[in-house]
Amino acid sequence: xxxxxxxxxxxNVITIPPIAGLDISINNAVVAMWVGLAIxxxxxxxxxxRGISPIPGKLQSILEISLEFIRSMVYEFIGEEEGKRYVxxxxxxxxxxxxxxxxxxxxxxxxxxxxLAVTAAFAVGIFFxxxxxxxxxxxxxxxxxxxxxxxxxxxxxxxxxxxxxxxxARPISLAVRLFANMTAGHxxxxxxxxxxxxxxxxxxxxxxxxxxxxNGLEIAIAFIQAYIFxxxxxxxxxxxxxxx
Amino acid sequence: xxxFEQVSVxxxxxxxxxxxxxxxxxxxxxxxxxxxxxxxxxxxxxxxxDIEDSERLKNEAQKIKVELEETLKAAxxxxxxxxxxxxxxxxxxQEKSLQETEAKVRxxxxxxxxxxxxxxxxxxxxxRNYAAALTIASTEKFLKKALDDNDKKKLVEESIEQVVKELxxxxxx
Numbered sequence: 001x002x003x004x005x006x007x008x009x010x011x012n013v014i015t016i017p018p019i020a021g022l023d024i025s026i027n028n029a030v031v032a033m034w035v036g037l038a039i040x041x042x043x044x045x046x047x048x049x050r051g052i053s054p055i056p057g058k059l060q061s062i063l064e065i066s067l068e069f070i071r072s073m074v075y076e077f078i079g080e081e082e083g084k085r086y087v088x089x090x091x092x093x094x095x096x097x098x099x100x101x102x103x104x105x106x107x108x109x110x111x112x113x114x115x116l117a118v119t120a121a122f123a124v125g126i127f128f129x130x131x132x133x134x135x136x137x138x139x140x141x142x143x144x145x146x147x148x149x150x151x152x153x154x155x156x157x158x159x160x161x162x163x164x165x166x167x168x169a170r171p172i173s174l175a176v177r178l179f180a181n182m183t184a185g186h187x188x189x190x191x192x193x194x195x196x197x198x199x200x201x202x203x204x205x206x207x208x209x210x211x212x213x214x215n216g217l218e219i220a221i222a223f224i225q226a227y228i229f230x231x232x233x234x235x236x237x238x239x240x241x242x243x244x
Numbered sequence: 245x246x247x248f249e250q251v252s253v254x255x256x257x258x259x260x261x262x263x264x265x266x267x268x269x270x271x272x273x274x275x276x277x278x279x280x281x282x283x284x285x286x287x288x289x290x291x292x293x294d295i296e297d298s299e300r301l302k303n304e305a306q307k308i309k310v311e312l313e314e315t316l317k318a319a320x321x322x323x324x325x326x327x328x329x330x331x332x333x334x335x336x337x338q339e340k341s342l343q344e345t346e347a348k349v350r351x352x353x354x355x356x357x358x359x360x361x362x363x364x365x366x367x368x369x370x371x372r373n374y375a376a377a378l379t380i381a382s383t384e385k386f387l388k389k390a391l392d393d394n395d396k397k398k399l400v401e402e403s404i405e406q407v408v409k410e411l412x413x414x415x416x417x
Contacts, residue, residue, distance in 0.1 A: 008246040010253045022255045029253075030260040037268050044276035052283040054290075060280075067280055088277050092269040115247050117254040118261045125262070183247065 004190035008114060008183070032110040036099030070094050070230065077234035082241050086234075093122075094230040101182060101222030105215060113225075114182035116175060123175035126233050127167075134240035145243055174232055181225050185218045371411065372404050379403040 014026040047059045056064055070091040074083040097113060104111025112118050134142040146163040147156055189211055196208035379400060 005245055010246065010250055010257070012253075022259060023252060024256050024259050025253075026260070027253060027256060029257060030264075033261060033264060037264055041268055041271050041276075044272055044280075048276050048279055052279045054283065054287060056283075063276075064280060064284060067277065068284060071281075071284075087281070088273040089269060091277065092265065092272050095272070096265050096268055112257065112261055115254075115257050117247070118257050121258040121262060122265075179247070183245075 004187050004194060007110075007186065007190055010110075010115075029110040029112045029115065032103050033100050033112040035109075036103030037096065039103075040095045040099045066095070067091055073231060074234055077231070077238040078241060079238070083234075086237060090230055090234060093233060094226050097122075097178070097229050098222060098226035101226055102219070104182065104186065105218055105222065111182050111186060113178055114186060116179040119179040120171070120175040122229075123171035126174065126236065127171040130236045130240045133237060134243075137241060138243060142240065142243070145240065170232075170236060174229065178225050178229055181221055185214070185221055189214055189218065368408065368411070372408065375407045376400045376404055 010027045010029050012025045012027050013031055016023075016025045018024070043059060044063060047063050050057075050060075052060065067087075071083075071087050074087050074090050077083075078086055100111060100113045103109050104114065134145065138144075146160045146167075148159060148163070151159050192207040192211045192214060196204045196206075196211060198204075199207065380396060383399060383403075
């Protein structure tokens, strides 16, 4: 039986010579991601090129619902006035993660969000973005975020390191949560499918049936994880804007 | 786990995912989101305006309804007053007409009574004349003697009185 982790391996599709020591060869994970993103971007461009109607069609309705869903989430955590400028970024982030999560469920495809390097890059990027927003909005007062309101002065030397650890844990948890969920789901699917393929027919249908159920579950998880990632991004941005 | 073992692809994965996200963000922000967000906001505004309009129209309709009810009530009151006035007027006219008719009847009755009295007097005079002539003639014949004018007259008056009394007596009976 093939290793259930085998399908997490990345293979180069187009090899590009390293630029400044950085290997940017196009691999199967990147191709799968591009397919997902092409569907997302293509849907939006198709809907817009058809013309946005006051009475929406099916495609426009789906896109409007997704946009409205994210917009209301942004307004809830960041506030309407401040949140308006972040709606495009947060929506793009949600659609990016959702497309990557979902495209990986197609057999033979790849989930780029099951790569910790990718989720960590986004999580760290968001972490630095929150720092930029925080310092940009509050200047040095932003450091006040390390002191929760109502803490006695004597406790500050203890609270500041705790808050720093808490802040640093945010990108780690953000990255690991998405990576672990995607990896676990696909591993379970691979194990069940491996069992179905290797077992005798009279027994093999059982794990195969489970793969169908788990696939349904994975679709839900793909949505939930994209939602959690973007919700936490909103919460972190909201925190640095409101300072507690 | 391949995700930790294939370190050499990290650069490529991070590079392309960040670049791809950047392009997606740019494309959507530049071309897709503005018209959709605008449409959403316009629809929200339209719905809000429509609701406000309907609220306003509802209030106006309520106001008009109250006014109409008041007008209707006033019209009912006016109609009742007019009916009452007409009723009173007709009653008055009826009473006047009745009084006039009664007066007319009374006048006719009075005229009739007067005529009866006149006829009676005339008749009595005729009877008296006739009786006088009859009495003179029969008395002359009966006595076979001529009387002077004074005796005639006296006798006639006595006869007439007697006849009148007799007639009145009969009439009473």
